[in-house]
Amino acid sequence: MAGLWRIQVSVQQDNEHPHISPNDPTWMDAAAASGITLELVCQPPNNLDMNVLDLGYFRAIQSLQHQSAPQTTDELIAAIETAFSQLTRNKLNNVFLTL
Numbered sequence: 001m002a003g004l005w006r007i008q009v010s011v012q013q014d015n016e017h018p019h020i021s022p023n024d025p026t027w028m029d030a031a032a033a034s035g036i037t038l039e040l041v042c043q044p045p046n047n048l049d050m051n052v053l054d055l056g057y058f059r060a061i062q063s064l065q066h067q068s069a070p071q072t073t074d075e076l077i078a079a080i081e082t083a084f085s086q087l088t089r090n091k092l093n094n095v096f097l098t099l
Contacts, residue, residue, distance in 0.1 A: 008037040014054070056095035060087055
């Protein structure tokens with residue numbers, strides 16, 4: 001039965017210039033080698049739903065994360081996870097209502 005399941009993952013990125021094209025040969029080779037169906041998609045331009053995430057939610061996490069001074073990658077990850085856990089449903093609701 002396990003052989004019947006296929007895993008498909010869509011990776012969404014915004015449309016900023018540093019990001020790669022969904023047709024990038026290196027990405028396509030890595031995706032094919034992973035054994036998982038990986039799809040790279042770009043965020044629609046001027047998508048209001050994504051602007052709420054960019055301008056509100058992620059900024060709220062970033063402002064909490066900046067209150068610490070991580071020195072290593074592991075410390076940075078821990079600081080981000082702590083900031084994420086500090087955002088309550090009420091705070092996130094306020095982000096959506098504000099934007």
